[in-house]
Amino acid sequence: GAVVSQHPSWVICKSGTSVKIECRSLDFQATTMFWYRQFPKQSLMLMATSNEGSKATYEQGVEKDKFLINHASLTLSTLTVTSAHPEDSSFYICSVSRQGVNSPLHFGNGTRLTVT
């Protein structure tokens, strides 16, 4: 069964508005969740690591004020795209990893964001 639930699966918003994406770990408590972005025919690019109860760690080049991450519980992380612009249109995917340094990531089904 699914390990990760992500919602919504798609969203269309107008430029300048904000959009929130939820990611839930269904099978286990996740102190760490990961947010990726994927452009067509491109690799998954890690945006940030979400840490329960503390600030997220952002990758180089990712604006933390634009992509707000909140990890308020051991099963829920949210990504809010603030003041969205058309160039933010992309496929956003969250993932979790079980405890264990070398465990694989398990992904949600992604959110297709289109900013008009």
Place this chain on the structure above:
Amino acid sequence: EDQVTQSPEALRLQEGESSSLNCSYTVSGLRGLFWYRQDPGKGPEFLFTLYSAGEEKEKERLKATLTKKESFLHITAPKPEDSATYLCAVRDDKIIFGKGTRLHILP
């Protein structure tokens, strides 16, 4: 710089025609190599983890192998439902993904 390169970018096969996908990597300290399947508009689905050279894993028509520099995903007698993008990822300090191979199996 750590890198993951997958080849070919795209592959079209007839149903039943076996082939292999390649994942070449350069990392300073491999802590796992992962294969995923991704269908259009979906998140990646985990297939295999390989940790050391010589290791092999199998699942239905898929078999993954690992050497010190590359991994192969062998697909035997594929069916149209095997059509998808196959992603390779390696873990060093972080998990780095390749761009994937888009596999299309023709009936």
